[in-house]
Amino acid sequence: MKVVVIGCTHAGTSAVKTILNENPDANVVVYERNDNISFLSCGIALYVGGTVKDPQGLFYSNPEELAELGAEVHMEHDVTKVDVENKKVYVTNLQDQSTFEESYDKLVLTTGSWPIIPPLGGLDLDNVLLCKNYNQAKEIFTRQHDAEKVVIIGGGYIGIELVEAFAEQGKQVTLIDGLDRILNKYLDPEFTDVLEDDLRSKGIKVELNQMCQRFEGENGKVTKVVTSGGEYEADMVILCVGFRPNTELVKGQVDMLPNGAILIDDYMKTSAPDVFAAGDSCAVNYNPNGGHAYIPLATNAVRMGTLVGKNINGDKVRYRGTQSTSGLYLFGWNIGSTGVNDASAKVMGLETRSVYVEDFYRPEFMPENEKIYMKLVYEVGTNRIVGGQIMSKYDATASANTLSLAIQNKMTIEDLAYVDFFFQPVFDRPWNYLNILAQAAVEQERKISLQETANV
Structure with a gap:
């Protein structure tokens, strides 16, 4: 069995390792256009901020390891065309520009994603940068030393983490986003209002509801960002406005979402025979809604890549799907979220209600304590849990994993309200805070039911 793998970051690395572990006789051929594999881009802000001293620690594999496992690894090789019908790929060696074609029995598409680059004037100015791969991380790290006024475009996880990293170094930081809230994909206003106030209290300019229009500069270097709401001085700009799947190679050959994300079944197979996909290249x-979504996360990529390896030679392990569970540390706040929030539920076609609760994570008689902010989103009619958010100065982020499992297993608010959690005053209350959160939802539904009965 000859398996060609296109792209080798998280999904590709996991796929190759699992394929060779479970099919030692397989001939696995890897094509990667970059000169490195397995770079953890989620560590870029830690590297920029100085928490991670050696960026090599952000790699968890290398071409040599894959070769030792039995893979034929071709670095700096760009696949320029895929012919699914005839099971061929066409490749350019970026080192000498030679070209050749390769046949396959099975094809693995782990081509990843690329930052969305809006059509803005001044993109070619020096110090207007992207933040995705290792080479871009090195560029940011090198150029930051001469930058004092840093503008971050995009208030998602990567943008927010960079805001913190630069602010901690004493830079003048401006965050610009076209929407009315930061982190809107993950958190509702009860949480983002607190975080935005905290950012402003630390001297960070948070400029929301503003669309970036162009960059201006002098002597070829950026000096200003012009938006729909104002002008902001800058000697470094980093674009973090989202990602798009790299799937042009198979456009029209496999089923996709409108944005180009490849659709897969429960065994990581695409609509084309013997073609698998995983990671940021696919949906x-x-x-939460039993459908498809484009959610580029390293956790999804590693898990999906592993499942490609499990199923490359026959359906063996079913994909359990995802809840888009994620965590964030920001200026002392520990934040976790999973599933839909109030805003995204509507986009996903769900009718939901939610409850928001503030409480302390352990009994008040403990000498030290922290408030915990929680929200539970559930489906109207079924009371099925479909989302949750949690935030505290205390690290309760593992509870996002608990809520993720609740969503995956289709638990109801009543299931969570009375599930068995341990009690120990050092850690929690007689009722765990997740019990308390779900009980608030149960009580909300009881009152709604009484009101509906009274109105009949």
């Missing part, structure tokens, strides 16, 4: 099977 995930999204459990």
Whole structure:
């Protein structure tokens, strides 16, 4: 069995390792256009901020390891064309520009994603940068030393983490986003209002509801960002406005979402025979609504790549789907979220209600304590849990994993309200805070039911 793997970051690395572990006789051929594999881009802000001293620690594999496992690894090789019908790929060696074609029995598409680059004037100015791969991380790290006024475009996880990294170094930081809230994909206003106030209290300019229009500069270097709401001085700009799937190679040959994300079944197979896909190049099977969604996360990529390896030679392990569970540390706040929030639920076609609760994570008689902010989103009619958010100065982020499991297993608010959690005053209350959160939802539904009965 000859398996060609295109792209080798998270999904590709996991796929190759699993394929060779479970099919030692397989001939696995890898084509990667970059000169490195397995770079953890989620560590870029830690590297920029100085928490991670050696960026090599952000790699968890290398071409040599894959070769030792039995893979034929071709670095700096760009696949320029894929012929699914005839099971061939066409490749350019970027080192000498030679070209050749390769046949396959099975094809694995782990081509990843690329930053969305809006059509803005001044993109070619020096110090207007992207933040995705290792080479871009090195560029940011090198150029930051001469930059004092840093503008971040985009208030998602990567943008927010960079805001913190630069602010901690004493830079003048401006965050610009076209929407009315930061982190809107993950958190509702009860949480983002607190975080935005905290950012402003630390001297960070948070400029929301503003669309970036162009960059201006002098002597070829950026000096200003012009938006729909104002002008902001800058000697470094980093674009973090989202990602798009790299799937042009198979456009029209496999089924996709409108944005180009490849659709897969429960065994990581595409609509084309013997073609598998995983990671940022494809859509995930999204459990909150039972449909598909484009959610580029390293956790999804590693898990999906592993499942490609499990199923490359026959359906063996079913994909359980995802809840898009994620965590964030920001200026002392520990934040976790999973599934839909109030805003995204509507986009996903769900009718939901939610409850928001503030409480302390352990008994008040403990000498030290922290408030915990929680929200639970559930489906109207079924009371099925479909989302949750949690935030505290205390690290309760593992509870996002608990809520993720609740969504995956289709638990109801009543299931969570009375599930068995341990009690120990050092850690929690007689009722765990997740019990308390779900009980608030149960009580909300009881009152709604009484009101509906009274109105009949």
